[in-house]
Amino acid sequence: xxxxxxxxxxxxxxxxxxxxxxxxxxxxxxxxxxxxxxxxxxxxxxxxxxxxxxxxxxxxxxxxxxxxxxxxxxxxxxxxxxxxxxxxxxxxxxxxxxxxxxxxxxxxxxxxxxxxxxxxxxxxxxxxxxxxxxxxxxxxxxxxxxxxxxxxxxxxxxxxxxxxxxxxxxxxxxxxxxxxxxxxxxxxxxxxxxxxxxxxxxxxxxxxxxxxxxxxxxxxxxxxxxxxxxxxxxxxxxxxxxxxxxxxxxxxxxxxxxxxxxxxxxxxxxxxxxxxxxxxxxxxxxxxxxxxxxxxxxxxxxxxxxxxxxxxxxxxxxxxxxxxxxxxxxxxxxxxxxxx
Numbered sequence: 387x388x389x390x391x392x393x394x395x396x397x398x399x400x401x402x403x404x405x406x407x408x409x410x411x412x413x414x415x416x417x418x419x420x421x422x423x424x425x426x427x428x429x430x431x432x433x434x435x436x437x438x439x440x441x442x443x444x445x446x447x448x449x450x451x452x453x454x455x456x457x458x459x460x461x462x463x464x465x466x467x468x469x470x471x472x473x474x475x476x477x478x479x480x481x482x483x484x485x486x487x488x489x490x491x492x493x494x495x496x497x498x499x500x501x502x503x504x505x506x507x508x509x510x511x512x513x514x515x516x517x518x519x520x521x522x523x524x525x526x527x528x529x530x531x532x533x534x535x536x537x538x539x540x541x542x543x544x545x546x547x548x549x550x551x552x553x554x555x556x557x558x559x560x561x562x563x564x565x566x567x568x569x570x571x572x573x574x575x576x577x578x579x580x581x582x583x584x585x586x587x588x589x590x591x592x593x594x595x596x597x598x599x600x601x602x603x604x605x606x607x608x609x610x611x612x613x614x615x616x617x618x619x620x621x622x623x624x625x626x627x628x629x630x631x632x633x634x635x636x637x638x639x640x641x642x643x644x645x646x647x648x649x650x651x652x653x654x655x656x657x658x659x660x661x662x663x664x665x666x667x668x669x670x671x672x673x674x675x676x677x678x679x680x681x682x683x684x685x686x687x688x689x690x691x692x693x694x695x696x697x698x699x700x701x702x703x704x705x706x707x708x709x710x711x712x713x714x715x716x717x718x719x720x721x722x723x724x725x726x
Contacts, residue, residue: 390681391709392691394439396667398593399545401483401691403439404684405705406669408695409548409599410488411444412455418499420447421469424562430473430531433698434482437705437717440559440691441482442548442597443473445555448535449528451501452490461486461535461542470542478543480719485546485597486539488532488586492556493517493565501713505560505578506567511639520571525572528556533585540590545593549586549627551579552601553636561618562637564606575610576618580625587626599631599668602656606638613654616663623666631669631693632657647672650679658688669693677708 387554388394394401396465407430414425422443430441446459460466474484493514502652503524505516520528532549539547551557559565572578587596596720602615619630634653635641646652661668670689673696674680683689698704705719716726 387687390677390684390692391714392684394667396546396595399483399595401438401439402481403705404691405438405680405708406440406442406691406693407433407438407687407698408671408693409442409444409550410695410699411454411458413455415457415459418456419466420450420453420458420462421466421472421672422459423469425447426459427473427476429448430484430545431476432511432702433705434477434480435719436701436703438482438698439705440485440546441477441479442485442487442693443470444487445541445550446535448487448488448490448526449688451495451545452492452498452531453504453519454491454494455497456499457640461488461538462531464538467538467542470539470544470645473554474543476725478545478560482592483545485548486542486544487549487599488535490528490531490556492559494554504556504565506565508565508567509555522570522572525578529578529581529585532582533589536586539591545594546597547586547590548599548631549579549582550599552631554601554638555636557582558601558637562604562609563611564604564637576621579622583625583627585682595628596626597629597631598627599633601636602632602653602660604632604637605635605641609637612659615656616660617665619660619664623664627666629667629669630657630660630664630689631671632660633671650674650676651683652687654683661687667691671695673683675704677711680708681712
């Protein structure tokens with residue numbers, strides 16, 4: 387069976403190991419123009435030096451008002467492409483593949499300078515503003531925004547793109563019964579996501595894999611369950627999604643019980659269930675910082691890749707430490723050989 391350190395092929399993309407840097411917002415665009423800055427360059431390139439197979443750049447918004455804060459990344463303009471390109475090329479120079487997570491925050495836009503929108507005029511909580519309810523024309527325009535952002539990601543040299551359909555952001559807001567109270571055709575929970583998938587797939591190269599992040603279950607009364615996610619994954623696979631990144635929650639304040647979140651691999655069963663039922667590669671997330679646990683997830687065929695978040699924030703060379711822990715030689719550049 388393949389392990390954590392084995393290569394993986396997805397469409398025309400070969401990734402040198404099964405370790406993905408999870409997309410984690412840095413809220414560090416001081417210019418407030420969506421362009422990654424020097425912080426982002428150091429942040430991502432150091433993880434490439436550290437041996438990460440796939441670096442998924444943080445939530446990158448397809449529209450200015452789609453940001454959580456005005457310190458977020460964006461790809462709504464061609465002017466933003468060069469800054470992404472600089473980072474991607476540098477990471478690729480150290481053997482990493484790079485993806486960009488495309489998203490829209492919807493009603494979870496927090497900054498007063500941004501205008502939140504949503505499928506229905508329901509605020510996230512009493513601390514958030516009531517969002518503008520999108521009309522059909524505005525929805526169609528946002529679908530095109532996702533496609534244009536995907537085109538820009540390709541021009542920037544990205545190896546893959548991930549559509550963010552989880553954590554209570556706009557696509558998830560259309561999917562969820564909790565947040566979608568529409569009476570028109572977009573009442574159908576999968577319609578908006580389906581249109582985004584089709585448009586993005588049509589605007590990226592045939593050999594480029596398309597990844598999608600989904601919340602497998604919702605931690606709220608009346609929310610959808612894992613069986614619905616499995617059915618949804620089957621539909622999205624037929625539309626061109628090549629791999630699912632399975633997380634959970636985010637549609638309402640609160641979440642899983644703290645004891646559950648503290649458990650290593652508590653979300654792995656979601657990934658495994660989708661993998662088995664849909665016969666598609668999946669990424670497991672959630673407290674997989676122990677290399678032995680991460681390796682076991684892959685070897686047991688519970689998932690095809692693991693996404694490391696907090697562990698990689700603490701240690702940019704987490705992949706190298708995992709390699710060493712599992713009994714292999716250092717994979718850092720030769721300049722660091724004497725450390726071992």
